[in-house]
Amino acid sequence: MLDYFGVEADLSEEEKMIQESAREFVDEQVRPDIGEHWIEGTFPTDLIQKMGEMGFYAPNLEGYGSPNVSEKAYGLLMQELEACDSGLRSMASVQGALVMYPIHAYGSEEQKEHWLPQLGSGEAVGCFGLTEPEHGSNPTAMETRAEEADEGYLLNGSKTWITNSPIADVAIVWARDQTDPDTPVRGFLVETDRDGVSTNKIDEKLSLRASITGEIGLNDVVVPEENVLPGVSGMKGPLSCLTQARYGIAWGAIGAAQDAFETARQYATDRDQFGGPIARFQLQQDKLAEMATQITLAQLLAHRLADLKERGDMRPQHVSMAKRNNVRMARDQSRIAREMLGGNGITADYSPMRHMANLETVYTYEGTHDIHTLILGEDLTGIAAYE
Ligand code: FAD
Numbered sequence: 001m002l003d004y005f006g007v008e009a010d011l012s013e014e015e016k017m018i019q020e021s022a023r024e025f026v027d028e029q030v031r032p033d034i035g036e037h038w039i040e041g042t043f044p045t046d047l048i049q050k051m052g053e054m055g056f057y058a059p060n061l062e063g064y065g066s067p068n069v070s071e072k073a074y075g076l077l078m079q080e081l082e083a084c085d086s087g088l089r090s091m092a093s094v095q096g097a098l099v100m101y102p103i104h105a106y107g108s109e110e111q112k113e114h115w116l117p118q119l120g121s122g123e124a125v126g127c128f129g130l131t132e133p134e135h136g137s138n139p140t141a142m143e144t145r146a147e148e149a150d151e152g153y154l155l156n157g158s159k160t161w162i163t164n165s166p167i168a169d170v171a172i173v174w175a176r177d178q179t180d181p182d183t184p185v186r187g188f189l190v191e192t193d194r195d196g197v198s199t200n201k202i203d204e205k206l207s208l209r210a211s212i213t214g215e216i217g218l219n220d221v222v223v224p225e226e227n228v229l230p231g232v233s234g235m236k237g238p239l240s241c242l243t244q245a246r247y248g249i250a251w252g253a254i255g256a257a258q259d260a261f262e263t264a265r266q267y268a269t270d271r272d273q274f275g276g277p278i279a280r281f282q283l284q285q286d287k288l289a290e291m292a293t294q295i296t297l298a299q300l301l302a303h304r305l306a307d308l309k310e311r312g313d314m315r316p317q318h319v320s321m322a323k324r325n326n327v328r329m330a331r332d333q334s335r336i337a338r339e340m341l342g343g344n345g346i347t348a349d350y351s352p353m354r355h356m357a358n359l360e361t362v363y364t365y366e367g368t369h370d371i372h373t374l375i376l377g378e379d380l381t382g383i384a385a386y387e
Contacts, residue, residue: 001083001258004296007303015073018059022080025054026088034085035348037210041203043087044210045167051092052122056081058096061104064116072306075251079302082252083259086358087211089252094163095119097244099126099172102187105240106231111189115170127168129159129190129216130238136161137371138386140235144175144218146188152224153177155188155196158217161365165199165214168192172229173216174238187229187237196221208361243316246366247309250322251302253330254295256359260330260337260352261291267341267350278340287340291333298326317379324372331359 011019029047037044051057055067056077062068082089100119103111118124135141144157155175165171170191177186192199198217205213229237265288268279278284305322308314337352338345346353363369378384 001255002261002292002295003299004292005300007299011072011076012070015070015076018055018069018073019076019080021054022056022077023083025050026080026084030084030088034088034210035351035354038085038087038354039209039348041205041209043091043167043212048091048125049122052120055120056092056096057120057122058100058104061096061100061116064104064112065120066100066104066116070306071247071309072303075248075302075306078248078252079255079258081255083255085210085354086252086256086362087208089248089255090163090208090211093245093248093252094128095122095126097248098128098241099170101244102172102229102232102237102241103189106187106229106237107189108226108230110226111229115189119170124169125164125167127162127164127171127216128238128241129162129165129171129173130242131159131161133158133160137368139174139238142174142176142185144173145183146175146177146179146186148179149222151222152227153179153188153222155190155218155221155223158215160215161202162199162214162216164212165192165216166201166212168199171197171199171216173218175218177233180233184233185235185237186233188223189227189229190216190218190221190223194221194223205361207357207359209357239316242366243319246319246323247305247314249362249366250305250319250326253323253326253359253362254298254302256355256362257291257295257298257330257333260334260355261288261295263351264288264291264337264340267344271342284340287336291336294329294333298329301325317375320367320372320375323366324369324376327359327362328369331356331363334359 059067059069060074078089103115130139146153146155173188173190174185176183196219199214201214268284269277271278301322334352334356374385
């Protein structure tokens with residue numbers, strides 16, 4: 001795939017190997033059927049454990065079966081998965097960055113030993129419940145609450161737009177702890193087979209169709225004290241997970257754009273109009289030149305972001321800039337690629353329109369484009385413009 005400035009020439013052997021094995025896996029096991037899954041609105045669930053065996057879930061964590069690969073290797077993995085479909089990358093992002101990461105960072109020893117190996121192998125599926133029907137961009141206003149009960153906590157509330165909730169074994173639910181005078185937010189590990197938990201599927205999505213999305217209903221759900229994540233309270237908990245997932249998205253979006261670009265480049269050389277390939281027209285070359293330039297700029301940003309993360313200098317605002325830029329880039333460029341394919345471009349036989357539709361979700365979740373603009377605005381001026 002496009003690497004115009006040769007940034008991948010500097011990869012370590014391990015990073016190259018991880019990238020190549022992910023690309024092979026996707027080419028052999030996912031790409032042939034992904035268009036069909038997208039149309040049907042299904043995720044290839046038989047791949048969940050295979051993805052675990054491949055080490056796709058949080059391989060950048062250390063211990064409990066995770067190999068602690070470099071942040072660049074992790075980013076490249078997200079890039080390869082999203083070059084196939086944003087739904088595939090979402091599976092890995094949620095399981096790794098939004099479920100395994102908080103258990104790894106804030107969980108008790110028992111929680112880590114119990115959950116991390118089975119989530120890493122894909123034997124168990126996790127989901128992350130932050131968004132509520134009335135609170136999306138402003139999760140600080142969440143209403144889901146945890147009250148003291150004899151056996152631990154009683155949870156009530158509802159979450160929506162939760163990736164994988166209908167197939168999850170465990171949900172990380174963020175709720176207000178009413179037993180604390182300041183009611184800070186705490187993370188609860190909620191097994192989905194507990195009484196009072198419902199996980200209805202959201203159907204008829206026109207974006208991210210090859211990904212299962214649902215709600216989490218919590219109706220007097222009792223969870224024991226040992227299911228609380230002991231190491232964090234307040235919004236730092238969910239927000240720090242989002243930083244991890246957004247890092248992966250900043251990389252993943254490049255993959256979707258690269259795939260759309262390669263499809264358009266190939267199509268332009270294959271498709272004849274007016275007696276020769278459309279690639280000979282300056283208008284088409286302008287589109288390819290712009291697409292390649294924008295992808296390259298996004299790649300440079302992502303590779304630098306990985307360096308910052310690796311050495312501990314990455315701030316959430318850096319991630320906001322990269323997520324905001326790279327997803328907008330991929331959304332814009334996949335549309336140009338679609339356009340270059342003419343009528344064929346609106347079919348599921350080619351990837352650009354599928355990427356384009358998926359990227360509407362990616363533009364919206366993990367902090368909308370607007371919210372990342374406000375995060376940057378605050379960082380640059382010292383003035384928050386959220387209200
Ligand atoms: P709103 O917050 O209502 O925003 C509506 C519009 O208003 C947006 O354009 C927004 O940018 C704009 N806006 C809001 N506030 C401001 C402001 N202050 N200034 C300017 N503009 C503003 N959530 C989870 O917790 N877990 C998941 O696994 C998950 N998966 C998802 C999967 C899919 C397919 C989708 C679509 C969403 C998912 N989400 C998940 C939810 C996602 O994070 C939210 O949709 C997102 O945060 C936006 O919230 P909202 O939809 O309520 O929009």
